[in-house]
Amino acid sequence: MNTYARQPVAFARGQGVWLWDEAGKKYLDALAGIAVNTLGHNHPRLVRALSEQIARVIHTSNLFRIPVQEAAADRVAAITGLDEVFFCNSGLEANECALKVARKYGHDRGVAEPAIIVMEKAFHGRSLATLSATGSRKVQAGFEPLVQGFVRVPLNDLEAVRQVAAHNRNVVAVFIEPIQGEGGINVARLEYLRGLKEICDRHEWLFMSDEVQCGLGRTGKWFVYQHAGFLPDVVPLAKGLGSGVPVGACVTGGRAKGVFKPGNHGSTFGGNPLAMTAVVTTIDTMRDENLLASALKVGDAIREGLAAGLAGLSGVTEVRGRGLMLGLELNRPCGEIVARALDAGLVLNVTADNVVRLLPALIMSESEGREVVERLVPLVREFLAQPAKAA
Numbered sequence: 488m489n490t491y492a493r494q495p496v497a498f499a500r501g502q503g504v505w506l507w508d509e510a511g512k513k514y515l516d517a518l519a520g521i522a523v524n525t526l527g528h529n530h531p532r533l534v535r536a537l538s539e540q541i542a543r544v545i546h547t548s549n550l551f552r553i554p555v556q557e558a559a560a561d562r563v564a565a566i567t568g569l570d571e572v573f574f575c576n577s578g579l580e581a582n583e584c585a586l587k588v589a590r591k592y593g594h595d596r597g598v599a600e601p602a603i604i605v606m607e608k609a610f611h612g613r614s615l616a617t618l619s620a621t622g623s624r625k626v627q628a629g630f631e632p633l634v635q636g637f638v639r640v641p642l643n644d645l646e647a648v649r650q651v652a653a654h655n656r657n658v659v660a661v662f663i664e665p666i667q668g669e670g671g672i673n674v675a676r677l678e679y680l681r682g683l684k685e686i687c688d689r690h691e692w693l694f695m696s697d698e699v700q701c702g703l704g705r706t707g708k709w710f711v712y713q714h715a716g717f718l719p720d721v722v723p724l725a726k727g728l729g730s731g732v733p734v735g736a737c738v739t740g741g742r743a744k745g746v747f748k749p750g751n752h753g754s755t756f757g758g759n760p761l762a763m764t765a766v767v768t769t770i771d772t773m774r775d776e777n778l779l780a781s782a783l784k785v786g787d788a789i790r791e792g793l794a795a796g797l798a799g800l801s802g803v804t805e806v807r808g809r810g811l812m813l814g815l816e817l818n819r820p821c822g823e824i825v826a827r828a829l830d831a832g833l834v835l836n837v838t839a840d841n842v843v844r845l846l847p848a849l850i851m852s853e854s855e856g857r858e859v860v861e862r863l864v865p866l867v868r869e870f871l872a873q874p875a876k877a878a
């Protein structure tokens with residue numbers, strides 16, 4: 488179907504943070520498949536583990552025990568600090584699972600029409616329920632009627648949540664991306680997250696942290712809520728969890744533990760031996776190669792490099808983000824920077840019309856990070872030097 492506005496480039500192979508197109512041109516990859524290729528391209532340990540698993544068995548079924556799924560679940564429980572894991576295949580599926588957990592939690596407590604607080608500018612996926620939770624009319628338009636049961640508030644506004652709490656007895660959960668990715672790298676303040684958690688505790692709501700894009704080590708800790716210093720009840724994951732092998736997970740603990748019983752949820756592919764090998768190998772390699780600390784260090788270097796290289800340039804609104812999840816906001820739509828960057832051998836993305844987004848692999852070195860800055864700064868300068876187009 489005609490669902491993507493694609494760039495006219497096809498990548499034929501990759502190595503680390505580098506990609507080569509079909510003509511042999513080399514690119515520095517600062518996008519990692521939109522926060523997916525945690526270990527970069529062609530990581531020898533992942534290639535070996537996946538190859539060996541493919542030769543043994545790719546898929547069995549959740550009708551049977553899957554030991555590598557148990558091993559993956561133990562690792563996910565250990566890094567999240569939570570108790571239960573449901574494996575699926577994508578971010579929207581992880582979020583669907585979270586939304587079902589919230590509704591079931593409500594019904595178990597006698598709330599017949601449970602409502603979930605969601606944020607403006609959030610992105611949670613493109614299934615009917617997750618696009619209804621998403622705070623973007625562009626994503627929703629044409630797919631009405633939307634799924635009911637969401638109450639939307641602005642990010643970083645605790646008073647708005649208190650108002651909802653005072654007037655809506657049906658609320659059972661808050662669902663938040665602690666750093667909004669598609670919405671433009673909008674960072675929830677840590678005091679805000681802590682305040683939100685307090686409100687959840689007071690009303691016995693679930694705190695559900697969509698870490699599909701921002702989680703898995705990218706910000707220097709395994710998860711953004713760990714920067715705020717508390718445990719949520721539900722954490723949907725995907726993207727970087729399998730370093731490129733499609734896999735998602737909905738992780739529960741706290742008040743959400745034990746909400747699902749046999750028969751409440753399921754997936755044919757979810758948690759199969761191939762995907763689970765990717766999860767185990769990704770997490771073990773991240774630990775062994777100390778990639779969390781590295782993500783923070785390299786991310787800081789890129790952010791500081793961009794801030795210094797673009798200092799005083801009118802048209803640059805802000806450089807923001809944490810670790811290797813960075814946004815450079817300009818004062819005008821800048822989608823054309825994507826093609827200009829490809830010409831210059833740099834892979835990046837523009838989101839929310841005017842935010843250049845960087846989500847490199849966690850194996851990016853400091854010198855490769857500096858090279859991102861060296862390639863991007865002149866592109867932005869050139870772009871801003873031309874007259875702004877009339878809206």
Ligand code: PLP
Binds near residue numbers: 577582613669725
């Ligand atoms: N949640 C967040 C925060 C995302 O960034 C995305 C995808 O960009 C999704 C959910 C949906 O993930 P998927 O595209 O794997 O369905």
